[in-house]
Amino acid sequence: MGPRAGLIGEWEGDGGLDPAFSHAKGEVIDTPYREKVTMKPFGPVDNGSQHLYGLDYRSAMWRGSEENPFHTEVGYGENMYLAKNASTVNYEAEVTLNADGTWSYHEPTMLKMNEFPDLFPHVDHNTLHKVG
Numbered sequence: 306m307g308p309r310a311g312l313i314g315e316w317e318g319d320g321g322l323d324p325a326f327s328h329a330k331g332e333v334i335d336t337p338y339r340e341k342v343t344m345k346p347f348g349p350v351d352n353g354s355q356h357l358y359g360l361d362y363r364s365a366m367w368r369g370s371e372e373n374p375f376h377t378e379v380g381y382g383e384n385m386y387l388a389k390n391a392s393t394v395n396y397e398a399e400v401t402l403n404a405d406g407t408w409s410y411h412e413p414t415m416l417k418m419n420e421f422p423d424l425f426p427h428v429d430h431n432t433l434h435k436v437g
Contacts, residue, residue, distance in 0.1 A: 313360065315435065315437030317340065317342075322431075361379075391425075412428065414429075
C-alpha cells in the first residue's frame with residue numbers, strides 16, 4: 306500500500322466547508338458539513354502483467370444535524386445533470402497525512418456552470434480523525 310496504508314480505516318470530520326451556488330438564494334453560500342469516510346484495501350487485481358493494489362472508499366456528508374447525507378461518493382465521476390449544469394473542467398486532490406494521526410484533503414475543482422460567465426472555482430476541504 307505504500308503511503309496509502311495510513312488512510313485505511315474509518316474516519317470522521319466536522320470541519321468541512323462547501324462553497325456552492327444556491328439556486329434557492331441565487332448566490333454562492335458556504336455550507337459547513339460533517340463527513341464520514343471508510344477506506345478499505347483491495348488487490349491484487351491482475352491487469353495483464355500488472356498486479357494492482359488500491360483503496361476502495363465511501364464518503365458521506367451531512368449539513369448540521371440532518372439525518373440524510375446531502376452528498377455521497379464512491380470514486381469520482383460526473384452524471385448527466387452535472388455534465389449539463391455544472392461540468393467539471395479541472396479537478397485536483399491533495400491528501401496530507403498529518404503528524405497527529407489525522408488526514409486532510411484539499412480538492413479544488415473548476416466548474417463550468419450555467420449561472421456564471423466564467424469558470425467557478427469550487428474547493429472542498431476537511432480534516433478527518435480515525436474512529437474505527
